[in-house]
Amino acid sequence: MTKYDPRLGISGQVLRQAAEAGRAALVAYLPVGFPSVPGSLAAMRAVIEGTEGVGADLVEIGMPYSDPMMDGLAIQHATTRALERGVRTRDVFTASETVAAAGATPMVMIYWNLVERYGVTAFARDLAAAGGAGLITPDLTPDEAGEWLAASDAYGLDRVFLIAPSSTDERIRETLAACRGWVYATSVMGVTGVRAETSAAAPVIVQRARAADPSLPVGVGLGVSNGDQAAEVGSYADAVIVGSALVNCLITADDAGSDDLTGLRAKAADLAAGVRRSRR
């Protein structure tokens, strides 16, 4: 039994195990509550299973928010619908239980006001109880995270902060020092969304993160939409994060009035095969 670095927390171990198997991990973002709460739970199971039982290693459960600063059009579309259809913060706990039961690791991506409103300590307690590994916080950097650092320590949760191409070396070092699990590298300047080519900045930001702290796994997000891109990013990152491309599958089905998850399963399978092609 390998002894893991405690800084890997729960989710970092998943990334490390994938690396030991010679591949990157696949992180699938899906918002809870779209097309409905039960529909989103089914979608999460689908991205974990893919078409033949091979899919996401980790599900990034997105909590819809009225003012999502980091989200591009596809995710905004889905989360706006989810809010109209009545999604509540507490639904992320149900989603965490669902993801854990389906055999993947649940993490929650949530804008900070929703956590503060729930109560930082109460949120950490309930997330831990639901089997959640921790939080990805798009609008909370370590500078403002005092209460979350304490609560995540108290409940043994991971805290994944973001780094960007514009981050200084000093900020990258400080951010990595505050992370537990892994660090989320945004590979392009901009919001979420599918891009034809992944950014040339992606390998650079990964390299900068490794230079700052080689022991912390690095996930790369923003722009990946197919297996080939996943294979490419997976050749240098520990995790490939995919969001909009999956959400687009759900939007297509929802617009057609269908709850068919075939397209989503196929996309998850393509991405999962992609990270398994990544040469490391």
Add this chain to the structure above:
Amino acid sequence: MSPSKYPDASGHFDIFGGSFVPEALRAALAELTEAFEQAQADPEFAAEIADLQVNYAGRPSPLTEAKRFSQHCGNATILLKREDLNHTGSHKINNVIGQGLLTKRMGKTRVIAETGAGQHGVATATIAALLGFECRVYMGQVDTERQALNVARMQLLGAEVVAVAAGSRTLKDAMNEAMRDWVTNVENTHYLIGSASGPHPFPMMVREFQRIISTEARAQVLARYGRLPDIVCACVGGGSNAIGMFADFLDDEQVQLFGFEAGGAGVATGQHAASITGGSIGVLHGTRTFVLQDEDGQTIESHSISAGLDYPAVGPQHALLAKTGRASYEPVDDAEAMDAFQLLSRTEGIMPAIESAHAVAGARRLGLRLAETDPDARPLIVVSLSGRGDKDVDTAMAYFGIRGVADKSTGALK
């Protein structure tokens, strides 16, 4: 800590303020903070601002004693700080002069802005034209429809106006979209926030660029009346004119400060924009402050007859001034504001912006209240008349049922 000493080095106003933004914006905010601090210490920057204030914007703005209006305000003498007379018609020009010159110092070539009523958008388009920047203004789709004239003004000034169809399609969504633009184009773009809100350093920086309102008003009152005013008041949406009106009075403990929020159809109805009176502490648009939000922390849409006050949060320094009691905040509903709009128009020949009419109504309320509680007092009340009402004629016509046709006609030649 003295109320004038905030924010601290990390941009906090005690428990309020701060910087809740994506990491991708951190570098830009740090660059902006540094550029602002350096500029503030540079006499040349102060001289450039002063030149544009005087020779372009028309400062100093007058302080008008509203004699006939004051007759409706108990024993109070109402003094109007005439920001409505500035170039572009509101206090917004003060801030865009400062941030425009700062944009130039940072070597950026493009500015973006959010706007609700369009006043800040017009001011930003104006400074972009003057200083030669590319300019894009984000405006909620609902607002582009109800403020078509201001959309055209911005376009005539050379700006591109983008209607934001996301979320509630109002000011807050325009701000989200501007933030997204900034994250993507931060290399060459400055986000020229018009409100004394948003992440650090915006609340501090906008206050400093709006401080001129109180610096002038304080000196004008002292010179003319030989004493400080008893009360200073302003309307509060995001709070930029109010914080500018309060800034130089913060340490004058004998001067009471009042902010008037948009009460909409009445705070009890839930249809309002009174974030301090009717909201709770939360994080929105990068700062911790009072926010209109539901049980889960999702932002609730605000309502006001005044598009410029129609914002579901407030600048963090106002949140602190409210918490410490240094300033008092009260709601003024649509009807009370429109009464004041009409009364000031008819007694003084000054048509205020509907935003400013909230402050005018509040001043009248305070005057009448004091006449009851302290009949011997002869209070001197300064009101920030933050903008002029030309842009609101359509709204006022609809509200008062004026059709814009002649009252009578005379006979023609036979």
